[in-house]
Amino acid sequence: MNVTLTALGATRVCRDATVVPMSRKSLMLLTYLTLSGQAQHRAAVARLLWPQAHGLQNLRVDLTMLRRQGIEVAPPKAPLLHAVLPTDLDVWEADLHAPLEEWLARAHAPLDGLDDPTLPEWTAWLAGQREALLGRVRAALTRRLTRESPDAARAALVLAAAARLGVTLDAPPHGLGAPGPVAALPDRAARDPQVLMQVGRPGSGRFPAVRAALDAAGWTAVTVTGTPSSAHLLAGLVLQVRSHLPAAAQADADSLLRGASDPEQDVVRLSPLLLRLACPVAFVVRRAECLDEAGVRLLAFLLGTSAPVTVALITAPHAEADLRRQLERLGAGPRLLVQRSLPPAPDAFGPLLPGGAPAGAALEVWRQSEGWWPAARAIARQVGAWNRRVRLPADLRETLLAEVHAAVGPDLAAHLSRLAGLPSPFALDAAAAALGEAGVGGLDGRTLARRTARAAVRAGLLEPVPERVVATLPGLPVTRAADRALPLAFRSELHRAALAGQLSAAERLHLRSLPGASDVWARPDDQPHDQPRGPRGAPEARGGQDRPALSRPADASALAAPDETGASDVPGSVYLGGGYHLLRAAGQISVVRLGDPHGPAPTLHLRLPGPGAPGLHRWSLSVHVRADGAPDAVTLLAPTPGTPVPGRFRCLPDAWTDLSGLSDGPGLELVCGARNLTLTVTDVSYHPALALCAEDESA
Structure with missing residues (x-):
């Protein structure tokens, strides 16, 4: 029987689509264990849900009630509680091909009905979880908006659903030179003034991407640098736009500059001049993180005019949230387009490498530069053996x-x-x-x-x-x-x-050498943990082979990005936390980490998708590992038929390793832990074991 947690809308637990009756505290308990994603001590859970008195006793009562419903959270008297239920949000995120209106109808604000003002710690935890889940909803809606963008009516339905949930949709992130949705900015601005927020680090291609899109559409870019003085910002805009005005209007612009006093009054005087522009103009503000509230308010006012203008803010990641809040508060939210410049795929660094560079050099450049173009350019020709760290120039x-x-x-x-x-x-x-x-x-x-x-x-x-x-x-x-x-x-x-x-x-x-400076988790450095002691598998190393052929996996979804079809793999990168980055390319994934030479590394549990159908399957994959000072830096955990303890497969260092086995459970899990790590996984496939047996018998 399938037990799931409904996280979208009213929170409840269902078994085979039927709501399981339970107390409110039992529902809160299962929600907490599922969303925390790991085992929790009884005493900690009791303090969270019953802080007043008799917490452990009340917890035992609820555990007994859940056990009667067939939901086992922990054996009697066991110190740790563990229950990670599948959620409807997981299914909804993966179901991007569902009919649009039906899919949007399933989108609701998360975790409704769990508020309890008498539990302050629970209230704080619940607020954080709602924000995190709403972020996942926003990301899924953004992916669906990208898919539906060729059809204006269908895209409008996605935007309406986002407005109902109170979220602003972002444009998909793009790396250096990738025009992405910014290319659509001029067309949208021709119908209605827009504001683009291009977010990225210096050298990530923010300004060239915006200029290329504007130039291609025939818009004139008026570029100014952000300043904490709204008066200076307005003066810069007037000076830059002056040459694009008719001669008579230029005299009015000069008069505006000479009589400048109150920026808010002056921007009102500027508005009629903008109506006389001979061409559509985009105000491009570099270093927009330096703007003060008055400067943001001035730019938002320009969007309310009927002049052919739009605004592009080029800013750093740390300023994105604050600028977004200010613009939404000023009513510019519906016209706000956010695009982030993310690191490119490792292959983009290939042209930077010298001739005869070793295999995997582009991935090592990515790891040591953290995908940052300026650093990659500086170190590409010096990267040699793996983990020989290159010092950045001054x-x-x-x-x-x-x-x-x-x-x-x-x-x-x-x-x-x-x-x-x-x-x-x-x-x-x-x-x-x-x-x-x-x-x-x-x-x-x-x-x-x-x-x-x-x-x-x-x-x-x-x-x-x-x-x-x-x-x-x-x-x-x-x-x-x-x-x-x-x-x-x-x-x-x-x-x-x-x-x-x-x-x-x-x-x-x-x-x-300060006391407590290194023992943050009270375990030896670089030792993976939380690995069940199940049966060990025997890896098969590919001696002398550089790498396997990157053929498409039998189950293409195993290594596909969430918005991909089986026909294409789109490169991308995701920061997982703890220093770990996941990179996706055609038919493979890589995990890289550049760590402090003197600090410990957290353990990453990377869960690969399962076969997608119940029953006994034969799985296989190929793994390549490079890690410093950690011989067991990467271990594969695989469900083992007939036992609740997964099998453990060691991934050999500095070699391609072919692994395979039988499984009757969910997907495979890679456990990684090293200061410096490069892990590449490819050829992940699942095949029904019974079908394989039938083929063998017929042969």
Whole structure:
């Protein structure tokens, strides 16, 4: 019998489409265990759901009631509770080919009916989960919008559903040189003024992509640089647009500049001049993260005119959320198009490599550059043996530091330099000790550490890192523990190294020796964990072969992106957390990690899709692993017929390994844990075992 959790709309548990009756606390318990994605201790769950008194006793009552319903969360008296139910959101995300109106009707705000104001910790957890699930809904709607965009009426239905749920849809991300949906901006703006927010790091191709689209459509780009002064911003716009006005209107523009006083009044005076433009004009604002609220308000006002204008904001990732909120608050949400410049596929770095570069060199350039074009250009000709780290030139290190300064300001950047000297990830206690020694601003180390961490996490420079990160293909919803006590790590190893480079060698050595600086998870470095001790399989290494042929898997969906069909594989990259990046190319996936040489690595559990049908199957795949100092850095877990404990298959280092076996359960799972890692998986396939037996008998 199939038991599922309905997460969209009213939360409930169903068995074969019939609602299972249970108490509200039992429903909350199953929701918590499913969405946390890992085993939880009884005492922790009791404190969360029954903080007043008799928590463990109440928990036992609910566990007994669930057991009577045939839902086993844990054996009697077992300390850990574990139940990860499939959800309707998982099915809905994967069902992009369903009829549009029926698919949209299934979209609802997540986790309705679980509020309990008497449980503050539960309320905080529930709010975070709703935000995360709504993000998945937004991503699925964006993928469907891309699919339906050739048909305006069908695209309008998707946009209406998004408006009903209160979400703004993003354009799909594109790398350097990829025009993407930005190419449609001029046509849309010809009908109604638009605002494009092009988000990306320096050197990611943000400005060339916007200019190419505007030039191809015959629009004139008027480029200014963002400034925290709305008066300076307006003066720059007037000066740039002046040459595109008729001669008589140019005199009015000069008068406007001479009499400038109040920017809000001056932009009203500018509006009639824009109506006299001889050609459609796009105001392109570079470094839009520097704009103040008055500047954003000024640009939003221009969208309300009937002049042939549009606005393109080129900004950094840390400013995206704040700019989006301001524009939506000013009523520009329905006309807001967000496009992110994401790293390219590793093959894009191939032309940068010298002749005779070893196999896999482009992937190693991607790993060491973290997919950042400026770094890839700088190191491509120096990358040799795997994991021989190439030092970035001084100008790029300065660029990295400038990104940090722009995101959090110079004072907090100085604090982050000291934190970069700690082994990453680091505990808050170690951060407090490091900053307390500096004696900054008269604050104690713990207060300073909390403020610094809060700002850096909000800016995307630091992230909480659980000991275990779970990601599931094809949609890759990532599960991380919701625990405020998690250690912190720099999201980019390049940022961490640039910040740490500002310290002396003696300072770095001292910071690494602080008490508690390295024992964040109380386990040896680089040792994968949480691996059941099941039967071990025997891997078959391909001696002397560089790589297998990248033929299409028998089950094409096994390595396909969520919006792909069986006929194409679209390159892409996804950041999974904990330093792990997943790269997709035709017929294969790769996981790479560039880590702190002195810090431990979290464990990644990468779950591959299952066969898609019940019954006994023979599975097979090919794996190539490179990892530093971790002989068992990657292990494959596979369901084993007749036993609840999965079989364990070791993936040999520095060689292609063919693995295969029989399975009667869900998909395969790769368990990875190393500071520096390159894992490539290809030729994933499932075949019904009974059909294979029948073929053998007929032969």
